[in-house]
Amino acid sequence: MPPIPKPDPLGMPIPIGYLFALKVFGFFLHMVFMNLWLAGLPVAVILARTRPHVSERLIAAMPFAMAFGINAGIVPLLFLQTLYPQFFYPATILQAWFWFLVIPLLLIAYTAVYLAAFGRWRILASLAAAILLTWIGFQFSAAMTLTARPDHWPTLFRSAAPAGGVHGWTLYLEREALLRLGLMAGMAFGTVGAFLALLTEIRQGDSRLQEEARPLVPILFTIGLGIFGIAGSLYAPTVADRLPRILQLLTGASVPIAWAAAWLYRARPRPATAIILTILQGGVLVSNAIARQVVQATELGPWVDLGKIPVRGEWGSFAMFVGALLIGIGVLGWMLRTAWIRVRA
């Protein structure tokens, strides 16, 4: 039996270019909201006494961020299973119990976030949610790293399958998985900074939030730059041969550029500079989402040639998917517009 199962004999539903584009787009949306809870919750807990309005605003935003972030995560999950099922499933089966635990832990974290947002045990619940969500974040990094490391499976299998069946308690605590989470955490501090800048400039009348948030934004970007810089300097050499030079420059330069824009916002705090900062932070997430996908595809290239898999052309379900996505984006736009009008009023 070949070590890697053969690709799905039914072939790809549509050409892989569409699948990769939607996977990266879905992951970008997941990153936007996931970043808010990955860095936003620890920031809200640490600043609860010194910057109570910032802390309160962040905690109040978490139920929305989780709802959107989890749903957005389903999109890349679907396309990951369409493109690379024979890699994703074995990688998660080897870590089965930790992977299964994601759901109950997520439910507890979700409940804790709601308790905090409704003012019950605000700091304790936020701290519990922050710890659980960071652990889940690591599980995703471990799963995604092992998905692209089929060469590690036999060793893990042999150490985890005493009677021929894996016990599922393998924890893939690899350096690469930790560095990937470090990169994500670095970007997340920037995303929280951009969110606070945008929120502060939208809520023009909230002078206490302005006092607390405006000086904090460049500090969050500096912390993010530091974490991203350290993780990136250790991670980048390991993928240098799998990532085109231009993408290395783009992902590497995007974070310091957003950092500089954060200081510009600090010097001239107004809607225009907050929007520029948010767009540049969006660029950080998009460039890293694309780079991550290129690395994943390059790492799995020696094991499967997706270009050789037949395409069965299921355009009907694709059109339904795109239709539902556009309606969803429309509803999201209407919700944001309503919130904007209410907040401005």
Ligand code: HEM
């Ligand atoms: C049920 C909820 C969730 C779903 C469906 C989901 C889905 C996904 C998917 C599919 C990916 C990989 C995307 C790709 O390869 O393109 C991913 C990556 C990631 N997710 Fe989520 N996610 C969920 C919850 C979370 C939570 C609670 C966290 C906590 C922080 C999180 C943090 C991450 C991180 C850090 C990555 C990047 C992993 C890496 O490549 O190193 N996710 N998520």
